[in-house]
Amino acid sequence: MIPINIITSTAVPLPLPNIDTDQIIPKQFLKRIERTGYEDFLFYDWRYNLEVPDHVEPRKDFVLNNPAYKGSQILIAEKNFGCGSSREHAAWAINQYGFLAVIAPSFADIFFSNAGKNGIILARLTEEEVETLIQRSTANPKHLITINLEAQTVTDDQGFHATFEIDPFRKHCLLNGLDDIGLTLLHEEDLDKFEAKHNNEFWLAPKSKVVA
Amino acid sequence: MNPNTPQALKPRTMFEKVWDAHVVVEPAGEPTILYIDLQLVHEVTSPQAFEGLRLTGRPLRRPDRHIATVDHNVPTTSVQDRLHIVDQIASAQINALRKNCADFGIEFFDTEAAEQGIVHMIGPELGATKPGMTIVCGDSHTSTHGAFGALAFGIGTSEVEHVMATQTLPQDKPKTFRINVEGDLPAGVTAKDIILNIIGRIGTAGATGYAVEYAGSAIRALSMEGRMTICNMSIEAGARAGMIAPDDTTFAYLKGRRFVPKDAAWNLAVEQWRALVTDEGATFDRELHIDAATLSPTVTWGTSPGMVTTIDATVPAITPDLDEADHKSYTRAYEYMDVHPGQPIEDIKVDAVFLGSCTNGRIEDLRAAAKIVNGYKVATTVRAMVVPGSQAVKAQAEDEGLDEVFKSAGFEWREPGCSMCLGMNPDILQPGERCASTSNRNFEGRQGRGGRTHLLSPAMAAAAAITGHLTDVRTWKFNSKT
Ligand code: SF4
Numbered sequence A: 001m002i003p004i005n006i007i008t009s010t011a012v013p014l015p016l017p018n019i020d021t022d023q024i025i026p027k028q029f030l031k032r033i034e035r036t037g038y039e040d041f042l043f044y045d046w047r048y049n050l051e052v053p054d055h056v057e058p059r060k061d062f063v064l065n066n067p068a069y070k071g072s073q074i075l076i077a078e079k080n081f082g083c084g085s086s087r088e089h090a091a092w093a094i095n096q097y098g099f100l101a102v103i104a105p106s107f108a109d110i111f112f113s114n115a116g117k118n119g120i121i122l123a124r125l126t127e128e129e130v131e132t133l134i135q136r137s138t139a140n141p142k143h144l145i146t147i148n149l150e151a152q153t154v155t156d157d158q159g160f161h162a163t164f165e166i167d168p169f170r171k172h173c174l175l176n177g178l179d180d181i182g183l184t185l186l187h188e189e190d191l192d193k194f195e196a197k198h199n200n201e202f203w204l205a206p207k208s209k210v211v212a
Numbered sequence B: 001m002n003p004n005t006p007q008a009l010k011p012r013t014m015f016e017k018v019w020d021a022h023v024v025v026e027p028a029g030e031p032t033i034l035y036i037d038l039q040l041v042h043e044v045t046s047p048q049a050f051e052g053l054r055l056t057g058r059p060l061r062r063p064d065r066h067i068a069t070v071d072h073n074v075p076t077t078s079v080q081d082r083l084h085i086v087d088q089i090a091s092a093q094i095n096a097l098r099k100n101c102a103d104f105g106i107e108f109f110d111t112e113a114a115e116q117g118i119v120h121m122i123g124p125e126l127g128a129t130k131p132g133m134t135i136v137c138g139d140s141h142t143s144t145h146g147a148f149g150a151l152a153f154g155i156g157t158s159e160v161e162h163v164m165a166t167q168t169l170p171q172d173k174p175k176t177f178r179i180n181v182e183g184d185l186p187a188g189v190t191a192k193d194i195i196l197n198i199i200g201r202i203g204t205a206g207a208t209g210y211a212v213e214y215a216g217s218a219i220r221a222l223s224m225e226g227r228m229t230i231c232n233m234s235i236e237a238g239a240r241a242g243m244i245a246p247d248d249t250t251f252a253y254l255k256g257r258r259f260v261p262k263d264a265a266w267n268l269a270v271e272q273w274r275a276l277v278t279d280e281g282a283t284f285d286r287e288l289h290i291d292a293a294t295l296s297p298t299v300t301w302g303t304s305p306g307m308v309t310t311i312d313a314t315v316p317a318i319t320p321d322l323d324e325a326d327h328k329s330y331t332r333a334y335e336y337m338d339v340h341p342g343q344p345i346e347d348i349k350v351d352a353v354f355l356g357s358c359t360n361g362r363i364e365d366l367r368a369a370a371k372i373v374n375g376y377k378v379a380t381t382v383r384a385m386v387v388p389g390s391q392a393v394k395a396q397a398e399d400e401g402l403d404e405v406f407k408s409a410g411f412e413w414r415e416p417g418c419s420m421c422l423g424m425n426p427d428i429l430q431p432g433e434r435c436a437s438t439s440n441r442n443f444e445g446r447q448g449r450g451g452r453t454h455l456l457s458p459a460m461a462a463a464a465a466i467t468g469h470l471t472d473v474r475t476w477k478f479n480s481k482t
Helices: A027-031 A087-095 A108-119 A127-139 A166-178 A180-185 A189-200 B014-020 B047-056 B081-083 B089-102 B119-127 B140-148 B157-166 B191-202 B224-237 B248-254 B263-274 B324-337 B363-373 B391-399 B402-409 B458-465
Strands: A005-014 A072-076 A101-104 A121-124 A146-148 A154-156 A162-164 B022-025 B033-037 B038-041 B067-068 B107-109 B134-137 B149-156 B168-169 B175-182 B209-213 B241-243 B286-291 B296-302 B309-310 B352-356 B381-387 B435-438 B451-453
Touching: A005 B149, A027 A087, A027 B089, A027 B157, A072 A127, A087 A108, A087 A146, A087 B352, A087 B451, A101 B175, A108 B157, A127 A154, A180 B168, B014 B149, B014 B241, B038 B119, B038 B157, B047 B081, B047 B402, B067 B119, B081 B381, B119 B134, B119 B140, B119 B224, B119 B435, B134 B140, B140 B149, B140 B224, B140 B241, B140 B248, B149 B241, B168 B309, B191 B224, B191 B286, B191 B296, B191 B309, B209 B286, B209 B363, B224 B241, B224 B248, B224 B363, B224 B451, B241 B381, B248 B263, B286 B324, B352 B458, B363 B402, B363 B458, B381 B402, B391 B402, B391 B451, B402 B435, B435 B458
Parallel strands: A005 A072, A072 A101, A101 A121, B038 B067, B038 B134, B067 B107, B134 B149, B175 B209, B175 B286, B209 B241, B352 B381, B352 B435, B435 B451
Antiparallel strands: A005 A146, A146 A154, A154 A162, B022 B033, B033 B168, B296 B309, B296 B451
16 A cells, blocks of 8 residues: 555545445446456446447536546545445545545445555545535635645645544554555464464354365 | 353443454554454455455465355356356456365355355355354445344455455444334334334434344344344444344254254354343443334335335425435435325336345245235236345245246246346346335446336335235235135
8 A cells, every 4th residue: 555644636526425336336347356447437327428338428517527627636525425335346446546535524334444445545524514625626626625644634725624533543554555464464473372262162163164 | 252251240232242252452553353253255356355365475364264155246047147157257257256266275156056145145044154253245235144143244355355364354343233123013014124114214324333233022023034134234224233132043043054063062052152142231332212013014215225115105205304415315316216205105116026135035035925926927017036045045945836936927037146136247127117126225226227226025026016016015915825
């Protein structure tokens, strides 16, 4: 993971609540076995006109297709962003498209954890704060927002200032680009000890055929 | 720590007992490292995890704590279609799983194995799912396994890789939420109606951050199938997990299954499993009480599982208690679903009926539906299909002659898999088509782009197939003889 701290960028407003992972990345792209190349499928059903078979055309009225927002690294949405299916493809698609942060009043649980593992900052602001940012970014696509992870703030050049909570461990991992598996394996000794004892727990017997 | 050791001084909830027994270490300032007893693997969310292991040169720590099968992608049309999958990308994904399981030593149930089925069906069927365990899977409906008193939750692909490499997961402890459903369910009201009602009450984010325990006499009275239906949809209320205390119903279901202890070990296990139940005096962060007698058959009218109403009601209007965001969701849902406030639910006509999924693709579900269908014909305007959740369910149903009941009524009788629950295989709705579905999600496009989904119980789905519109099962005229 790449360390991340301060992002200053324009922001794409998506003023809808409950944006689920099926919308973020529709299921047909879940058949791929690669971990990369999802950027073109982000918000696929909203982003492209699919009426004419075999002729996929960007929808002019969808915000991602507005050239003014090109290169944005921040996405802003309403409450319960990322609900539904656990597909990590949603986080991959958001990240690979170029977004480094999502601002919303709340996020669904599994998406929240997937985003963190993919180096995406999720900033939870109040509904009013989100509303303000959505209005400003809608009115002016060039509107710049700054997210400072270290300071846990979201600011803009029109006097907007908000703070967000983030659990210190996740913050530490994002700031330093740490890999979760490596962190757990630092505790391998504890794990070996625990497992040796745990192997005898009654609810595990019998094990699967492989070691029976 | 064994859940029965007397060190449990403070009364604990079932969730806390299972959690405590799996804490490997609690590093200061970091999430708890929780041991995972079983990981279920399927073709869609695993290839990138295996790729990750290869890239980092990490071994799979405990192949014996993994079980794999194919479900999301497999065609359900015929055995022939499953053996020669036309969709090359789907086929490549299934082949990747075959190879990965062979390379890493994971027991794999292939397309035509007697054990094949939706992951959340086969865990319990094989007895791999047991009380007191921690179970994960790269699929949000892993909460299903909580019906056995296991702590089971869905995870993303990075976490799948994490479990493969370490057999643990860093986890923040969720809060606890008990939902008590007391009293007798009225006739025609099922587990599906209970859970749809709960989601309607608390909302799709109502249980976010919580592990839910379902309790009360109405839950106790449910079969394991019904309990699985309830726990399955916990995630639709945002819950991290849903759990139901193990009891005689649980033990009767598990006894004799393949991965379950035998003889003396079984008796010992049952004794210890009984001690998993929430202690008298244990407190929850939140509680909700529901009177079972007040429930009616329930359906979704909109594009989120929280947009529910009862079969005898009308499509709800936007009321002042809804916030602005809900206001927007409702307006969008009316349009997408092509329904309007005040429209009687029973007037909604359907084009398709889907009976299956890890929510309601079990034998009891097929029996309930067959009872409705018996002696009737599917409406000429409706395409109806039954997709058993697993090979075991399919075989059992065929043994009982249920397949004949469905087929002679005009239903398609399919091979096991996820099928139209998410439409990753060729089973999809066409734009504008409307489906009565026993699955768990009615999001926009879930069953096919532009498709419209109404979630309901198996009996209600069966009735809709016959009449061609959403129908109140409480007034159904059953044909007792075929
Ligand atoms: S049946 Fe549906 S919900 Fe269940 S695992 Fe398959 S796709 Fe997911």
